Amino acid sequence: MLKERVVTAILLLGGLLGAVFLLPAAGWVVLCAAVCAAAAWEWGGLARFEYPLRMSTAVVFGIVCAMLGFLAGLGRGEPAGAVLLIPLYGISALFWAFVVPFWLARKWTFTRPLLASLVGFxxxxxxxxxxxxxxALGPWVLLGTMAVVWVADIAAYFSGRAFGRHKLAPSISPGKTWEGAVGAVLAVLLFGFGVLVALGADHAGGAPAIAAALIAWTALSVVGDLFESLLKRQAGLKDSGALLPGHGGILDRIDSLTSTLPLVALATLWLAR
Structure with a gap:
């Protein structure tokens, strides 16, 4: 199992690096839309859609995603056009900051396909x-953003195994602990400030704000992970899918990214104003 997991991780990383650095902008948009469609298929499984609705959800999500990407100019590698996406990013931010915490606390379930589809969107x-x-802003911008989440996930796993005593959300994900969450925060702070030092960035004056942003970033990644864990538990599934040997499905790999990437994208647009 561990060998299978490691081999899959290496192949995924190699494929990601190749796509990020080598694909033309239009090809990257199409690939992201395809990933969105695959994730939507798995989402339909979590929402317990029947096959026709599950398939149509995947197809519609993939098409809409590609259309929005090209409409925003991202198929030409022009990030400035992404200002058109601010409303979508804003809705995402409000959802993760204000809706999901209540969802996790009250353990809401999907009762209507329309609601499940809207939340999936x-x-x-x-x-x-x-x-x-x-x-579109640069391959290293994307990889650096994703790396923060990867550092948080890895640190949470190992610090939780080594020091975990107090359960973070036992009824949702029994394996997660407060010690793991603290380890994730510390690792992200070290990683974030380490990158700034390596780049020679002058961050002394803004250190408190940077630290607060990194802590919030880590907290949101944990929330994204917990949200998918709750949906899987309610659907009676161990993994969202079986596409990735040893890792489960697409959603199992991007759960923490769903709660963080849109907010980072929104922040880049806000700072560029």
């Missing part, structure tokens, strides 16, 4: 568009 479409936009 808010979760998946902005994430795919953020992948397009951040890559």
């Amino acid at each position: 808010v979760v998946l479409i902005p994430t795919a568009l953020a992948l397009m936009q951040l890559r």
Whole structure:
């Protein structure tokens, strides 16, 4: 199992790096739309859609995602056009900051397909568009953004295994602990400030704000992880899919990105004003 997991991770990383650095902008938009469609298929499984609705959701999400990406100019590698996406990013930010915490606390369930589809749209479409936009700003911008989430996930896993005693959300994800969350925050702070030092950026005056942003970033990544864990538990599934041996499905790999990438994309647009 561990060997399978490691091999899949290496192949995924190699494929990601190749796509990020080698694909033309239009090709990257199409790839992100395809990933969105695959994730939407898995979302339909979590929402317990019947096959026709599940398939149509995947197709519609993929097409809408591609259309929005090209409409925003991301198919030409022009990130300035992404200002058209601000409303979508704003809705995503409000959803993750104000709706999901209540959702996790009250353990709401999907009772209507329309609601499940709308929530899936808010979760998946902005994430795919953020992948397009951040890559248009530069491959290293996208990889650096994703690396923060990867550092948080890895640190949470190992610090939780080593020191975990107090459960973070036992009824949702019994394996997650407060010690793991603290380890994730510390690792992200070290990583974030380490990158700034390596780049020679003058961050002394803004250190408190940067630290607060990194902590919030880490907290949101945990929220995204917990949200998908709740949906899987309610659907009676261990993984969102079986596409990635040893890792589960697409949603299992991007759960923490769904809650963070759209907000980072929104912040880049805001700072560029």
